[in-house]
Amino acid sequence: MATTARGRPALPQGIGRVTPGWWAFFAATLIVLAFGIVAIIRELTAGMVATGMRDVGTAGGATWGLYISMVVYFIGVSFAGITVAALIRIFDIERLRPIARMAELLTIVSLILGAFAILVDLGQPLRGITNLFGFARPQSPFFGTFSLVIAGYLFASIVYLYLGGRRDAALMAKHPGRLQRFHRWWAAGYKDTEAERRRHYQTSFWLALGIIPLLIVAHSTLGFVFGLQVGRPGWYGTLQAPAFVALAGVSGVGHIIVLAAIIRRLLGAQRRITMEAFSWLGRFLMVLLAVYLYFMVVELLTLLYATPEVEKRLSDALLTGTYAPIYWGSVAALVLPMIALMWQALARRWNVGILVASGVLVNLAAIGKRYLVVVPSQTHGTLLPYEVGSYSPSWVEYGVVLGLFALGALLVGLFIKSFPVLPLEAEEEVSVDA
Amino acid sequence: MAKYGMVVDLERCQGCRACMEACKVENNTTESMFWMYVFRFEEGTYPDTKMSFLPRPCQHCDNAPCVKVCPVGARYKREDGIVLTDPDRCIGCRYCSLACPYGVNYFNYQKPQDAYYALGIDWEDPDVTSVTGGVVPPYKNPDHDLLYGEEQRRTAGGGHAKGVMEKCTFCVHRVENGMLPACVETCPTNALVFGDVSDPDTPISRYVRAREPWHLLEETGTEPSVMYVGGKPPTLALTEIERPKARV
Amino acid sequence: MPKVTRRTFVKTSAVAAGGTALARNYLFGPLDTVAAESPLALQPMVEDVVPTTCWIGKQDCGMLARRVDGRVIKFEGHPANPRNAGTLCPKGQAQIVALYDPNRVKWPLIRTNAKGATGEWRRASWDEALQLVADQVNEVRERDPKAVLWQKGRSKAKKFYDDAFVKSLGSAKMGHGAYCSDVGYRVLEYMIGTHAVLHPDFRYCDYMLSWGWNITGAGGNKTCWLQWPRHMVEAKERGLTITHIDPRLRSAGPFADDWLAIRPGTDLAMALALCHELVAQGFLDRPYLSTYTNAPYLVKPDGSVAKVTVGEGEEAEELALVWDEDAGAAVPFAEATSRALEGSYEIDGEVLRPAFEVFKEHIAQYSPEWAAPITDLPAEKIRQVATDFGEKAQIGSTLVVDGVEVPYRPVGIMAYHVAQQELGFPTLQAMTMVPMLVGAMGAAGGQLSDYSWKIHKNYAKFEKLTVDDPPYDYFLNKSKFFPINTGLPGVVAKVMQDPAKFGVEKLPEVAILHMVNPLNAFPSQPDFLASYGMFKFVAVISPWLSETADYFADVVLPAATIEKYEGPISVNNQYIDGSTLRIPPMDPLFESKGEIDIYMDLTEKMGLLYGEDGYLYQVNKALGLVDDKAEFGVDINSKPQVRDIFDNWARSEGIEEGVAYFEDPGKSVYIKGPVKPTKMYGYATDPPFGGAIHRFYGESLLDAQNQMKEKGAEAIYYQDYNALPTWRPPTMDSSPAEYDLYMISYKLIEHKQARTSFVPLLAELAPGARVDINPVTANRLGIESGDVVTVESHNAVTGETRSIALPAVMCEGIRPDVVGIPHHFGMWTHPVNEGQGSSPNELYFTGEGYTTNTADQSFHVKVRVRKGGEL
């Protein structure tokens, strides 16, 4: 049994113990985060002229750029987290249970990042919050995205995580230390009685059931942010919403795989997070990928046979023009994992390394695809014969996005260091009791 | 209640861009903001070349996608047909700009004071401020500080502010005072006609009756208040020539 | 105008502040309002309107300046001014930015470094600067007034105060006209007697040749821009057809019904072929030709006109003879009842033929088939234009206009800057003959030129041209080089560099430059660089540090821009006549002053302001405030206010309120009324055409040629002095074959000459120079849109080459053998000029082969273009 320097028994899962490696990790994230903050301050003082975004039309720009791409991406990632968590509850998938909390964590973190990304994308960020409370118009799909996804959905997932974590919090709260107050606060008097357990189980179940349609609605709404735009070629379409949901799943599951693999390694939890769990995740990813690839083929066919001039200009830009590297790069980053996954599924042999690589690739692809949905329809999709536009993110935007990732990593890291990311097991409970 | 509309007569337009300039001065817009924009097109190959011009203000759509998507109601349509932006309400999400098929929205990417032709002109020069009292730009129009319409809201003409969207206001500050919009007023060949389309006796109503007006991007269903006569709807086969300095 | 009173303003801004103060200040985003930012708003707001006129343009459109607390915030077109009828072009709108530009010359500057390079300056008081100019000029003037050269460019309004200055000094005077369309003016003065070029009667015209008229970009005859386009669109709605003859389509925009992309410099061939066809197809208005022109004059085999002398001694008069078919004899023109236009008649052993017969024989060679390869236009096209022109002229028809019956010939030409080519004089001659042949000159719907049929003094002067022996003055007036001379500053620059070559002994020593920027606006730049450095002293009067001032001024006197009086200004738009004044919308900014004040102060310092022949006396004279109007003259012995001068003038015009009339925004344009048909149409004036006999045949030109030969002039000078316009290939065509492209220049609607490229609002719309090139040519040269290309010009006479580099722009609307460059850029003194590129004037040549026979600039040269170069 490990003990801390001061002789107290160590908390399970390395909680509260910051090794030099972790210090280095926190320092690194803080440095990148600081860079992101510098970028944001630059943007706030100079105005959004500091970004690469410009008006659509005469200015030949894209007025939504990397930020909105990242919003869509982050919200997509959050989707899978909560879906997986919900599926685990609904279907009682026992071998995945250890993954549930990290999936929830992922959801919350990516939602927070998404919210920040939206805020930095607003010309008047603080007004964004106050006016949205004061004057929100539910008819606006943007409102839908903002309120449902960021507010409602973030709230729901926090509740979810909270409830799911109460028992562990109560256990942790028994342990003295700096984090005790935090754990106590979380446990909030939880006694782990049977009645409490059942109540939690039921709440979680119903919440899980309830969250699924919310998810679909939320992500479809996000699709509608684009899909309802008659004036933006490439956006208007019925497939937008389902494709959004599918790609959201792909990127989110990819993320869970990566996160699970990292935590498995960090905590030496090979026993807890089994290969079966990975194979389940792999298969799930494969199915989602298949669905998304189907949408993509349909999309490609539409692009190839695009008839209206503007659509043609847009598809040319995507397939052979300015955006071809990102387009085909993304396609490759989806097809390669698909092949790898299929091969593994057929061979019934799952390899964590390949899975992680697939997870990373599909996420790069997801970012690429989100970018391709957001940007080209603005630069190449004007219905009036404006000159073809161009957009490339400025250092400020890259800085902010890096900062967001750093923030995400920091939050995950802090969580891991302050709360059991894997539900506590009997032996760990024992150690706490000791 | 009047219902305002504008006719653009492409058989009269000389592509001179006086309307753009009048709009800029009247509404004190900053560099590279063209609430009114005039396309100049070339088509065909030598010697079978054709040229055409196309002025493009905000279309003040009756079924305005920009209004629909605004999350906070900063973009609104008045009963008289004018579509405005409330600069005190706008959160700067730029959603209207994307929803609009016409590309007429302009966002304040920087502090307007820094964007009044800052390159080469220093309005803060003490010799200038001794004359202008430090007003930036020196031709700043005080009408924009007033409130307009039943709603008594400011309009984007008065709210050039960093991080806020703006666009053509149909010169609401002039129209409410019985004047023509600045672009219409200045057009050297009277290619722009403005007025109340609900009153059959206005020049614009007569124009609409006598000619066959068409709308820009009819297919998008936006139902614009701006109508075109003469010429033909633009296609991507047109090459735009002589673009102004449009990006800051 | 909405009135924003102090009270409503405070009230509303308080509401705005209350309701929105919170929202307004969220995070780095305070909304800037006048209330928040402007100290002005703390004072009561006074709003008013001042009538004024455009400062940028040349037709001085009427404007109303809206002011808030004395600060102009907007210019709008003056609704009562017939020229612009409440409208303004982009330049008119944008000039408000120029007004407040802190880069203006704010106070008198005295040079502190050597000339010939970018200037270094020290701020001086008006007193010091004026004294310096007065001393320097006086020193030279007392020795030789003509050694003082006063130069002005694109003038505005009536030139009374300039003329008064020049007269009171006795100095020499040089203009910009030889770069403008002066050669066109000279042709019309010569042929018709009017001081103008050509425009149609838009109200009734059905068919117009837009001949090098930059319809959508520039002025056309006499105006700045928006007057003719207004008439044009109305005429088009009525059914006017436009055939556009121009190497560029852009100038006509969508308004050309047919585009004849003529090869530059070959308009003479086109015009001659049209004459040929009109004659061949019999589209001739014989009554007009035999009654109002010298076409029936009997011409001797040597080309001179047969004349009789009547009267004796002082009274003696030479009268031209015509063949009177009724009398069957040669009689003086006025006595003939039926003047023969054709045939040949033997009189006293000499075969005499009517000038028209000579003309017919002369143009027999100029068929459309002949012109086709020269102009690079299909012969059928040329023939078709002639047929259309002839048919639509409806020769013989009349129209009753306001109760007056006048010949009706609804065809005409609009031409102006097209005159500025090497063969400009004969070209305009032949072009003018086209409407003459069908009798359209001065007919309803037909060809007009000036706004009236007032006969210019040159008409009589040109009856006999004198060619003197050297020494010549430095303009080469009456020289064997340019017997008809408009005074090209480029030629003066040449003369200054090599006076002996031109037989000139005395050169100008000091220069006063007013509203002119030769170094940038005029070709050829190297010649100005070389010659202006030779002046002992140069004073520049200008609101901007012009490039010429930057390099060569010893003293710069800051002129006001729009904030000064200007006038009297005609508002005649062809159909309505009247006049106006420019009232300053503000006091002059910084330490600048209006020119009239500057000239009064300067002449005062020079001791020339008062008394007989002094500046004030000359002002009275130039404004016509003498003789029967002497009571309106200003006191020539005390310095008046500028406003008083205009007050006197206004009263002299019968306007009782005086200048106050023009200060009242409700009035301010003095409309004399619609132009009566008896004034508008040459046929209907009394006497018809102002009494001038139209010189279809240019006897004195031929005579000048003979005199020039006698004095030993070279062919390159005399070859275009012919009685009838005669084709020859332009000199530039003898440049080596690798100079395979023609370079032309043109105006952009957004810019005015060399006085706007630094106005930021306009520089935003039209940011810089470019080389328009046809994609076929570009392809051949491996050039893509946006590539920097080097354009190199070649002088076919001297072999000199020059080059500039500019970005290329693809243009389908330009001939493949032509490149075009707008001429408004190439300036360097203003920060906004940064990166705007060069002026074609660096490439053009002046002098032999590149000026007309009247000493006017040609804007044509052969060039070659290659990819690459340093911007």
Ligand SMILES: Nc1nc2c(c(=O)[nH]1)N[C@H]1C(S)=C(S)[C@@H](COP(=O)(O)OP(=O)(O)OC[C@H]3O[C@@H](n4cnc5c(=O)[nH]c(N)nc54)[C@H](O)[C@@H]3O)O[C@H]1N2
């Ligand atoms: N916007 C604007 N308007 C102006 C001015 C200005 O600077 N800016 N300046 C004013 C002044 S001072 C003047 S004089 C007038 C001039 O008014 P215009 O004469 O109407 O204008 P330019 O642009 O000088 O005209 C030149 C035209 O001739 C064509 N061209 C060139 N070479 C040839 C040729 O060999 N043959 C033929 N047929 N055409 C040829 C050019 O393509 C161009 O279209 O404009 C006045 N108006």
Ligand SMILES: Nc1nc2c(c(=O)[nH]1)N[C@H]1C(S)=C(S)[C@@H](COP(=O)(O)OP(=O)(O)OC[C@H]3O[C@@H](n4cnc5c(=O)[nH]c(N)nc54)[C@H](O)[C@@H]3O)O[C@H]1N2
């Ligand atoms: N290549 C090429 N060159 C051309 C032409 C062309 O077609 N092609 N066009 C020619 C024609 S048509 C013309 S008319 C000439 C005109 O040539 P310019 O008359 O020389 O040109 P501007 O630019 O009108 O005026 C010259 C200077 O006057 C000064 N100025 C401006 N306003 C005022 C004022 O109010 N008071 C005083 N005192 N000074 C003032 C400014 O410093 C400006 O630089 O250019 C000619 N140049």
Ligand code: SF4
């Ligand atoms: S001002 Fe009139 S003529 Fe000029 S571009 Fe605008 S609409 Fe056309």
Ligand code: SF4
């Ligand atoms: S043109 Fe665009 S901005 Fe204007 S009302 Fe229509 S949709 Fe809105």
Ligand code: SF4
């Ligand atoms: S930018 Fe402003 S006006 Fe436009 S949709 Fe967003 S909040 Fe509404």
Ligand code: SF4
């Ligand atoms: S109506 Fe007013 S705001 Fe709209 S384009 Fe015209 S001048 Fe600009």
Ligand code: SF4
């Ligand atoms: S046409 Fe000429 S005079 Fe009239 S507003 Fe324009 S620049 Fe001024």
Ligand SMILES: [Mo]
């Ligand atoms: Mo000119």
